[in-house]
Amino acid sequence: MTAPSSPEAPWPVRTVARKVAEWIGRLGEVWVEGQVAQLSRRGAATVFLTLRDPAADLSVPVTCARDVADRPGLELTEGARVIVRARPDYYIARGSFSLRATEIRAVGLGELLARIERIRKLLAAEGLFDAARKRPLPFAPAVVGVVTGKDSAAERDVLVTARRRWPAVRFAVHHSLVQGVNAAASVIDGLQRLDRDPEVEVIVLARGGGSVEDLLPFSDEGLVRAIAACRTPVVTAVGHETDTTLVDHVADVRAATPTDAAHRVVPEIGEQRRLVDGLRARARHLVTMRVEQSERWLEGVRSRPVLADPERLLHGRAEDVVALRDRARRTLTHRVETAERDLDHARARVTALSPQATLQRGYALVQRADGALVRDPGEVGDDERLSVRVAGGRLPVRVDRQDGTP
Known part of the structure; x- marks a missing residue:
C-alpha cells in the first residue's frame, strides 16, 4: 500500500496515474446515452467514435470492436443517437480517459420522444x-x-x-x-x-x-x-x-x-393602406359632421332677435330711458320741494322760540356785570351798574333807589 503523499514525500506522476486508473477501473460497466459526433473505421479490428452530450458542450472518446459497431440492425453513423454499454478506461501512458464499449444500441423513435x-x-x-x-x-x-x-x-x-x-x-x-x-x-x-x-x-x-x-x-x-x-x-x-x-x-x-x-x-402593405384609407375617410366624415353641426348651431344663434337685429332692442329702451329720467327728475324735484318746506317750518319754529323774538315784542334782559341775569330786584344793590338788553341793543344803567324802591 502506498504511503500518503506529503510535501516531503510527494507521489510521482506514474503513481497518481496508476491510482486514477485503479479508481476508474472500479466503476464497472455503465450505460451512456449520447450522440455520435465523429466516427472512424480506419482500424481493422477497432472502431473509434466520439460520443457527445446533446444538452451540453461535452464529449468523450469511445472505442469498440468492429463486430460491436457492425452488429446487424445497427446503423452507426455520425449524428445518430445511441445508448452505449461501456467500461470507463484510463490510459496511463497518455493520461487520457475513454470508454470501451461492449454493446451499442440505436435510440428508437419512442425513446427519442x-x-x-x-x-x-x-x-x-x-x-x-x-x-x-x-x-x-x-x-x-x-x-x-x-x-x-x-x-x-x-x-x-x-x-x-x-x-x-x-x-x-x-x-x-x-x-x-x-x-x-x-x-x-x-x-x-x-x-x-x-x-x-x-x-x-x-x-x-x-x-x-x-x-x-x-x-x-x-x-x-x-x-x-x-x-x-x-x-x-x-x-x-x-x-x-x-x-x-x-x-x-x-x-x-x-x-x-x-x-x-x-x-x-x-x-401587408395593401391591407395597411386600406386601413389608413378607411381611417382617413372616417376622420373626414366625423370632421364634416362636426362642422355641419357647428354651422347649424351658429345659424340658430344668429336667427335669435338679440343677434339678428341688435338695434331693435335699443329703440324700445330709449323711451324707457326718457321715462325713467323724467320720473327721476320729478321725484328729485318733489324731494327738494318737500325738504324746502320742512326747512321753512323748522326756521319758523326756531325763530318763534328764539330769545331775539321775545325782545322784539318789547321785552328786555337785565344782566349784571358778570353777565348773570337779574331775576329779582332784591338781588342788586344801590349804585350797581347793570346792562339792559333790548331788541335794538344794550343800555348801561345804574341802580338808584328812591324811598327804598329801585
Whole structure:
C-alpha cells in the first residue's frame, strides 16, 4: 500500500496515474446515452467514435470492436443517437480517459420522444414556457433577423413573402446548420449574434420539414434556454404545421411554416393602406359632421332677435330711458320741494322760540356785570351798574333807589 503523499514525500506522476486508473477501473460497466459526433473505421479490428452530450458542450472518446459497431440492425453513423454499454478506461501512458464499449444500441423513435418529453416537463417546471414570458412582436420592424439554412427553401419563403408584404423591410440573415450533431450549437451562435445586434427588432428561426430525427436539434435543451435568454422577440417556424419542437414552446410566437412566420412578422402593405384609407375617410366624415353641426348651431344663434337685429332692442329702451329720467327728475324735484318746506317750518319754529323774538315784542334782559341775569330786584344793590338788553341793543344803567324802591 502506498504511503500518503506529503510535501516531503510527494507521489510521482506514474503513481497518481496508476491510482486514477485503479479508481476508474472500479466503476464497472455503465450505460451512456449520447450522440455520435465523429466516427472512424480506419482500424481493422477497432472502431473509434466520439460520443457527445446533446444538452451540453461535452464529449468523450469511445472505442469498440468492429463486430460491436457492425452488429446487424445497427446503423452507426455520425449524428445518430445511441445508448452505449461501456467500461470507463484510463490510459496511463497518455493520461487520457475513454470508454470501451461492449454493446451499442440505436435510440428508437419512442425513446427519442420520451427523452424530449422529459426535457419538456423539466423546462416547463422552470417556467420557461409560461405565457407571461411571451413578448409582443413589434409592428413593421425595420430589420428582421433570420436564422436558417443557407440557400434553403425556408429562407426563400421568409424573405420573398416578407418583402412582398412590406417592401421596406430589411434582413440580417445568419446561415447555420439545421441538421446534424453540430446544428444546435450553430443555431445558438446565430441567435446570440442577432440578439446582440441593436438594429434587429425580431428574430425568425426557420427550417423546412423533416423527420423527427432531422428536427432533433430544435428540441435541444441548450437551444431552448438560449431562446429564453434572448432579449429580442423570437418567432419559430420549424417544419410543417403538424411538427412541434421544444423551441416552439419557448418562442414568443410559433408560426406553422416559414411563410406563416413572414405573415406574422411584417404587415401587408395593401391591407395597411386600406386601413389608413378607411381611417382617413372616417376622420373626414366625423370632421364634416362636426362642422355641419357647428354651422347649424351658429345659424340658430344668429336667427335669435338679440343677434339678428341688435338695434331693435335699443329703440324700445330709449323711451324707457326718457321715462325713467323724467320720473327721476320729478321725484328729485318733489324731494327738494318737500325738504324746502320742512326747512321753512323748522326756521319758523326756531325763530318763534328764539330769545331775539321775545325782545322784539318789547321785552328786555337785565344782566349784571358778570353777565348773570337779574331775576329779582332784591338781588342788586344801590349804585350797581347793570346792562339792559333790548331788541335794538344794550343800555348801561345804574341802580338808584328812591324811598327804598329801585
